[in-house]
Amino acid sequence: MKVTVVGAGAVGASCAEYIAIKDFASEVVILDIKEGFAEGKAMDLMQTASLNGFDTKITGSTNDYSKTAGSDVCVITSGIPRKPGMTREELIGINAGIVKMVSANLIEHSPNTIIIVVSNPMDTMTYLVHKTTNLPKNRIIGMGGALDSARFKYRLAEALGAPISDVDGMVIGGHSDKGMVPLIGKAVRNSVVVSEFLSEERMEQVVQDTKVGGATLTGLLGTSAWYAPGAAVSAMVQAIACDTKKIFPCSALLDGEFGLNDLSIGVPCVLGANGIEKIVEISLTDAEKAKLSESAVGVKATNGLLEL
Numbered sequence: 325m326k327v328t329v330v331g332a333g334a335v336g337a338s339c340a341e342y343i344a345i346k347d348f349a350s351e352v353v354i355l356d357i358k359e360g361f362a363e364g365k366a367m368d369l370m371q372t373a374s375l376n377g378f379d380t381k382i383t384g385s386t387n388d389y390s391k392t393a394g395s396d397v398c399v400i401t402s403g404i405p406r407k408p409g410m411t412r413e414e415l416i417g418i419n420a421g422i423v424k425m426v427s428a429n430l431i432e433h434s435p436n437t438i439i440i441v442v443s444n445p446m447d448t449m450t451y452l453v454h455k456t457t458n459l460p461k462n463r464i465i466g467m468g469g470a471l472d473s474a475r476f477k478y479r480l481a482e483a484l485g486a487p488i489s490d491v492d493g494m495v496i497g498g499h500s501d502k503g504m505v506p507l508i509g510k511a512v513r514n515s516v517v518v519s520e521f522l523s524e525e526r527m528e529q530v531v532q533d534t535k536v537g538g539a540t541l542t543g544l545l546g547t548s549a550w551y552a553p554g555a556a557v558s559a560m561v562q563a564i565a566c567d568t569k570k571i572f573p574c575s576a577l578l579d580g581e582f583g584l585n586d587l588s589i590g591v592p593c594v595l596g597a598n599g600i601e602k603i604v605e606i607s608l609t610d611a612e613k614a615k616l617s618e619s620a621v622g623v624k625a626t627n628g629l630l631e632l
């Protein structure tokens with residue numbers, strides 16, 4: 325399994341590190357436009373191999389896509405992150421051009437690859453890759469829901485005073501401060517719905533804290549987060565590499581599922597060797613459906629800013 329990560333910045337390097345530490349890929353290529361940067365990150369990571377006990381070979385490349393040839397999975401993290409006070413949507417002007425160029429270069433050298441889009445605004449960048457390449461739709465996947473769900477579980481565990489391993493929950497919808505739909509009514513602590521333990525007010529607090537998870541970290545760090553984003557991507561790459569068929573909420577191109585069309589938005593997906601192997605149309609309450617539809621309106625408005 326060969327994996328390419330474009331963007332050797334905070335998220336790209338974290339993603340490469342987690343993939344290596346999990347030791348399921350034979351090779352990871354990191355590519356960046358900044359001279360020597362990816363080579364430096366790759367060398368630094370390789371010098372952790374004997375300490376962390378992995379055999380994955382990590383190499384770096386300054387914008388030479390021939391080094392990425394034959395990649396099974398390519399992750400796109402290239403582009404600018406937001407600063408405190410900004411929305412993800414404000415990044416579209418710069419990131420759309422980068423994502424379009426990077427995806428074309430990747431596919432030229434790895435025509436059978438699966439692409440995972442991370443750059444923000446992620447749902448719109450994923451839609452852009454669908455619209456501007458000819459990869460089948462199961463091979464273009466946006467990463468947002470895996471991260472948002474991990475943050476949801478963190479907030480649920482905090483509210484419940486429970487270990488994170490005892491809670492489960494999922495966030496669907498757009499990967500934006502307003503558009504996320506944490507499915508609080510379906511969240512459980514060891515199979516018991518969390519409403520058995522938490523008041524309406526506390527559950528609403530969990531939902532709100534989850535939705536602004538990225539913005540909260542951007543305020544604290546001065547730039548957006550990287551550890552949980554990198555871990556979320558690596559978990560998705562592992563599901564594909566090891567053909568696990570795990571369900572992650574992913575930004576998938578919809579064609580009637582959940583009553584939505586012609587956009588990429590977060591919905592539960594089975595991930596395996598073929599990328600998105602199935603979109604799982606779980607039943608939603610009327611309130612959940614209304615929130616997902618409202619979220620879709622927001623994503624479509626951002627998509628409308630693309631020059632396609």
Ligand SMILES: NC(=O)C1=CN([C@@H]2O[C@H](COP(=O)(O)OP(=O)(O)OC[C@H]3O[C@@H](n4cnc5c(N)ncnc54)[C@H](O)[C@@H]3O)[C@@H](O)[C@H]2O)C=CC1
Pocket residue numbers: 330331332333334335336355356357358361401402403404405406415419422426441442443444446467468471499547548549550553
């Ligand atoms: N979908 C999600 O859940 C998340 C998305 N993000 C997004 O990921 C992106 C990257 O974030 P960070 O790693 O924190 O930023 P960063 O600034 O640390 O790294 C971005 C890297 O991309 C490189 N780059 C820029 N243009 C390039 C090009 N044309 N070709 C190759 N490399 C290029 C830069 O040189 C830089 O090293 C941002 O757009 C951010 O908003 C970040 C966290 C989570």
Ligand SMILES: O=C([O-])CC(=O)C(=O)O
Pocket residue numbers: 405406412444471499537538539542548549553
């Ligand atoms: O908040 C951001 O801009 C980066 C991101 O998507 C996240 O961490 O969820």
